[in-house]
Amino acid sequence: MKINIYDIAKEADTSISTVSRYLNNKNVRPETKKRIEEVIAKYNYKPSAIAKGLVAHSLKTVAVFVVDIRMPHYANAAYYIDKKLAINGYRTIICNTRGELTSIVKYIEEVSSQVDGIIFIGSIFNEINRFPDILANINNIPVVITNGKLDVNRCKPIYVDDQKGIYDATKYLINKGRKNIAYIQYSNNTSALKKAEGYKQAMQEANYAANIYHTNDLFGGYEVTQKLIIDNKNIDGVISGEDLIAIGAIRALENAGIKVGKDCDVIGFNDSRYCELSNPTLTAIDNKIEESSLAAADSLKDMIENEETDCEPLIFNCELKIKESA
Amino acid sequence: MKINIYDIAKEADTSISTVSRYLNNKNVRPETKKRIEEVIAKYNYKPSAIAKGLVAHSLKTVAVFVVDIRMPHYANAAYYIDKKLAINGYRTIICNTRGELTSIVKYIEEVSSQVDGIIFIGSIFNEINRFPDILANINNIPVVITNGKLDVNRCKPIYVDDQKGIYDATKYLINKGRKNIAYIQYSNNTSALKKAEGYKQAMQEANYAANIYHTNDLFGGYEVTQKLIIDNKNIDGVISGEDLIAIGAIRALENAGIKVGKDCDVIGFNDSRYCELSNPTLTAIDNKIEESSLAAADSLKDMIENEETDCEPLIFNCELKIKESA
DNA sequence: CTGAAAGCGCTAACAG
DNA sequence: CTGTTAGCGCTTTCAG
Numbered sequence: 001m002k003i004n005i006y007d008i009a010k011e012a013d014t015s016i017s018t019v020s021r022y023l024n025n026k027n028v029r030p031e032t033k034k035r036i037e038e039v040i041a042k043y044n045y046k047p048s049a050i051a052k053g054l055v056a057h058s059l060k061t062v063a064v065f066v067v068d069i070r071m072p073h074y075a076n077a078a079y080y081i082d083k084k085l086a087i088n089g090y091r092t093i094i095c096n097t098r099g100e101l102t103s104i105v106k107y108i109e110e111v112s113s114q115v116d117g118i119i120f121i122g123s124i125f126n127e128i129n130r131f132p133d134i135l136a137n138i139n140n141i142p143v144v145i146t147n148g149k150l151d152v153n154r155c156k157p158i159y160v161d162d163q164k165g166i167y168d169a170t171k172y173l174i175n176k177g178r179k180n181i182a183y184i185q186y187s188n189n190t191s192a193l194k195k196a197e198g199y200k201q202a203m204q205e206a207n208y209a210a211n212i213y214h215t216n217d218l219f220g221g222y223e224v225t226q227k228l229i230i231d232n233k234n235i236d237g238v239i240s241g242e243d244l245i246a247i248g249a250i251r252a253l254e255n256a257g258i259k260v261g262k263d264c265d266v267i268g269f270n271d272s273r274y275c276e277l278s279n280p281t282l283t284a285i286d287n288k289i290e291e292s293s294l295a296a297a298d299s300l301k302d303m304i305e306n307e308e309t310d311c312e313p314l315i316f317n318c319e320l321k322i323k324e325s326a
Numbered sequence: 327m328k329i330n331i332y333d334i335a336k337e338a339d340t341s342i343s344t345v346s347r348y349l350n351n352k353n354v355r356p357e358t359k360k361r362i363e364e365v366i367a368k369y370n371y372k373p374s375a376i377a378k379g380l381v382a383h384s385l386k387t388v389a390v391f392v393v394d395i396r397m398p399h400y401a402n403a404a405y406y407i408d409k410k411l412a413i414n415g416y417r418t419i420i421c422n423t424r425g426e427l428t429s430i431v432k433y434i435e436e437v438s439s440q441v442d443g444i445i446f447i448g449s450i451f452n453e454i455n456r457f458p459d460i461l462a463n464i465n466n467i468p469v470v471i472t473n474g475k476l477d478v479n480r481c482k483p484i485y486v487d488d489q490k491g492i493y494d495a496t497k498y499l500i501n502k503g504r505k506n507i508a509y510i511q512y513s514n515n516t517s518a519l520k521k522a523e524g525y526k527q528a529m530q531e532a533n534y535a536a537n538i539y540h541t542n543d544l545f546g547g548y549e550v551t552q553k554l555i556i557d558n559k560n561i562d563g564v565i566s567g568e569d570l571i572a573i574g575a576i577r578a579l580e581n582a583g584i585k586v587g588k589d590c591d592v593i594g595f596n597d598s599r600y601c602e603l604s605n606p607t608l609t610a611i612d613n614k615i616e617e618s619s620l621a622a623a624d625s626l627k628d629m630i631e632n633e634e635t636d637c638e639p640l641i642f643n644c645e646l647k648i649k650e651s652a
Numbered sequence: 653c654t655g656a657a658a659g660c661g662c663t664a665a666c667a668g
Numbered sequence: 669c670t671g672t673t674a675g676c677g678c679t680t681t682c683a684g
Contacts, residue, residue, distance in 0.1 A: 002383075002466075004676090004678085006677080014654080014655085015654065015656075016678080016679095017654070017657095017679080018655075021653090023678090024679085028653075028654090029653060029654085032653085046439045046463060047677080047678070048380075048439055048677055049436075050379045050383075050440060051380055051660090051676070051677035051678040051679090052679080053440075053660095053678095054374075054377055054660050054661065054676085054678070054679095055659085055677090055678055055680085056679080057328075057660075059385075059440065060436075061419070061440075063417075069395065069401050069404055069405050069408070070398070075395050076396055078395055078420065079396050082395070082422050083422060086432070086433070091421075091436060091440070092419060092420055093420075094404065094418055095408075095417075096405055096408050096409060096412075106412070110386075110415070112372065113373065113376075114376060136370045137372060140328075218599075219599050219602050219603065244603060248602070250605070273544075274600070274603070276545050277570060277573045277603065278603070279576070330660085331662060340670075341671045341672075342661090342663095343663080343664080343671060344669085346663060346664085347670085350663085354669075354670090358670085373661080373662070374660090376660090376662090377676090378661080378662060378663080379662095380660090380661080380662075380663095380677065380678090381663045381664085382662090382663080383676075
């Protein structure tokens with residue numbers, strides 16, 4: 001039932017090489033070409049990408065590792081990467097690892113022998129360095145990672161200085177005269193710790209006490225802030241490493257009668273479009289997702305196609321985007 | 327440089343079939359096995375998934391077509407589909423079509439000869455029916471589509487009755503005594519039109535005038551509602567076909583001094599977790615993304631593995647999830 | 653411009 | 669349990 005190039009050649013009364021040439025837009029005599037076209041149309045023949053891939057040693061496919069595509073940060077990254085790479089004829093396999101090591105391992109094993117390269121989004125994937133066996137799977141393909149560095153042959157790191165981003169934002173509040181600034185940390189990975197570090201550093205320099213709250217629920221900003229308000233009635237600043245948490249914080253503060261942007265400033269992280277949905281709109285640290293994702297896609301493409309071995313890290317700086325909440 | 331199964335066989339002093347058997351966990355004499363393992367470890371050999379795919383006529387990969395992975399609805403769908411399919415050993419290629427026909431065509435052409443099946447999320451992909459040439463590409467692979475039906479050999483449609491969802495929600499407000507209910511429509515595709523239809527139907531039955539506003543910006547709910555308020559000072563209900571728009575509406579209403587949930591009710595659509603970020607929290611129509619996505623994944627898997635040809639549509643009903651805004 | 657033949661890396665009979 | 673052989677569907681020399 002399934003038609004292949006042999007069938008086409010036979011029925012078009014020519015050789016498979018000629019059909020192959022036709023398929024690849026090489027010179028074929030018009031009459032032969034016409035016969036081939038007719039047969040192809042008749043059977044609705046489509047060449048097998050897999051067989052092509054075997055010869056070309058490439059399926060023109062890359063994998064993008066994220067924690068959870070439902071989180072705006074990852075969705076944005078995946079969107080820009082796919083957009084950029086699709087232009088160059090690459091398909092994007094999405095790997096929702098949920099940050100679980102077993103899941104990461106499974107995806108790597110399945111995907112590494114099928115893709116031309118991998119992009120890891122987020123420092124959590126640094127964990128892979130602890131497992132040489134897993135690393136071995138990706139030792140021969142080009143790899144890009146944001147906010148990390150993998151010990152493989154060809155790894156291009158792309159850094160966005162989250163820590164400095166938070167540090168600057170904290171400074172900004174301090175300079176505005178805020179003294180009682182709390183930080184809400186989401187999850188416990190390297191990236192989250194670094195961000196918290198930026199906050200602590202700025203507070204320390206100003207001789208203010210650091211005050212860190214934790215949540216592991218992306219939508220847990222509301223509840224954690226309710227606690228925070230009870231603990232600390234004089235709160236005048238809240239910073240979080242995730243926009244969504246900061247938006248939850250705003251809701252909690254407003255519901256407690258604390259005017260955000262006036263009595264208390266709130267700053268988020270990512271500067272996702274969700275900032276606009278908040279009331280007041282959320283001032284946030286823009287961590288350059290679009291820029292860094294496009295750079296990741298470009299770098300990977302270069303590494304794949306030009307055997308590029310430039311593994312110098314690329315560095316982006318955050319930028320505070322001021323809106324109503326601070 | 328690149329090691330293949332021949333190299334392994336030679337160095338382990340055995341045949342490729344034996345190596346192949348070893349790789350596929352079939353019986354191999356312990357001593358032989360040991361030699362093979364050593365050589366494999368020495369060269370860090372990984373079998374080529376592409377070559378395997380050529381033999382198996384499958385790469386265990388599916389494609390998921392969405393409009394834009396950054397939209398919560400699509401991100402959720404993609405997440406659940408990938409989660410379910412990954413358990414069964416399938417990889418998920420994501421195709422961000424932006425709803426553009428040229429992009430849809432390009433993705434289909436590239437992907438159709440490489441994947442085992444395709445899931446289309448959303449009625450917009452019904453457009454494909456207008457192009458027999460494109461349809462031909464996917465005539466031989468199993469296809470699942472939500473809120474649509476494609477004219478190909480094997481297509482499983484999964485419907486979620488959006489129209490009824492909006493109809494019921496409108497009824498709900500009417501029964502609460504709301505009379506001046508406006509609807510904000512996002513985009514112009516079949517799905518959007520059907521939703522608006524549900525609203526009109528309910529209003530008509532109650533003998534109230536329908537009042538529809540439009541926006542093409544997912545984050546445009548705020549601005550459109552500002553206009554709406556100017557046009558209609560007695561507004562007491564706002565319904566939208568997208569949560570994010572409804573959240574923008576809430577912000578505009580509150581900023582205009584109209585108490586949401588009291589003076590005016592607001593209802594969104596999707597019941598995404600963003601409803602929790604709104605203040606007041608957003609009452610919304612749950613369109614069963616998780617259920618329908620998991621069903622899509624299951625159906626596709628059945629169609630792929632069991633040559634399943636049951637193309638009876640699967641139907642899900644929406645459910646109004648009441649929170650603070652209505 | 654075209655055809656024969658080799659090869660991409662693996663699996664699956666088949667015969668031992 | 670193992671090796672030989674023939675594919676899977678395509679591209680690519682290399683002669684002609």
